[in-house]
Amino acid sequence: EVQLLESGGGLIQPGGSLxxxxxxxxxxxxxxxxxxxxxxxxxxxxxxxxxxxSGDYLQYADSVxxxxxxxxxxxxxxxxxxxxxxxxxxxxxxxxxxVAETLFDSWGHGTLVTVSS
Amino acid sequence: DVQMTQSPxxxxxxxxxxxxITCRASENLSTYLNWYQQKPGKAPKLxxxxxxxxxxxxxxxxxxSGSGTDFSLTISSLQPEDFxxxxxxxxxxxxxxxxxxxxxxxI
Numbered sequence: 001e002v003q004l005l006e007s008g009g010g011l012i013q014p015g016g017s018l019x020x021x022x023x024x025x026x027x028x029x030x031x032x033x034x035x036x037x038x039x040x041x042x043x044x045x046x047x048x049x050x051x052x053x054s055g056d057y058l059q060y061a062d063s064v065x066x067x068x069x070x071x072x073x074x075x076x077x078x079x080x081x082x083x084x085x086x087x088x089x090x091x092x093x094x095x096x097x098x099v100a101e102t103l104f105d106s107w108g109h110g111t112l113v114t115v116s117s
Numbered sequence: 118d119v120q121m122t123q124s125p126x127x128x129x130x131x132x133x134x135x136x137x138i139t140c141r142a143s144e145n146l147s148t149y150l151n152w153y154q155q156k157p158g159k160a161p162k163l164x165x166x167x168x169x170x171x172x173x174x175x176x177x178x179x180x181x182s183g184s185g186t187d188f189s190l191t192i193s194s195l196q197p198e199d200f201x202x203x204x205x206x207x208x209x210x211x212x213x214x215x216x217x218x219x220x221x222x223x224i
Binding site for chain 1: 149151153155159160161162163166172204206208209211212213214215216217218219
């Protein structure tokens, strides 16, 4: 059974940095494209970033490009999202998801990031 | 970037009703269109991929259709557990993997 467990969220001041983690199990992590999707309170889903299985190919939404960095550690089956220069509009529940072809077939339960002074 | 719209934004329905949600893309997606269901406080779940293929374990009362720019998700007989928000997502031109704004199905 695929399991994805996010962690690292919390309350952070504007301009601050935070690193999210997503521990994966139940599938061959190193062969899977992984992605982050966020959801602001009461709002819809927004794709944030994706990374290839090898970690060589990275993709970002324009809203986070230059501020967020996606990475992975295949030896630990863990996905990361390093977030810096955080803004109030980055406040959201952040989900990691496994990508199969071009669809997101398994999701974690999310970790909440609140950017506020 | 591809823009996605959904209609209606919300709807009220009763158990047993047939419900149809539509999704429109600003560009031709062929059949690279997926549907997700999200219940309050929960992660989204994949329902349908490639416009009309049912994901593993999804009840057959769910169906998808369409191609190009116009798609629809139909629930043939609404069940209590189907009250949720439904999102379409394009996967033809990526990045970004654009989601629609969602349709909330309420009692």
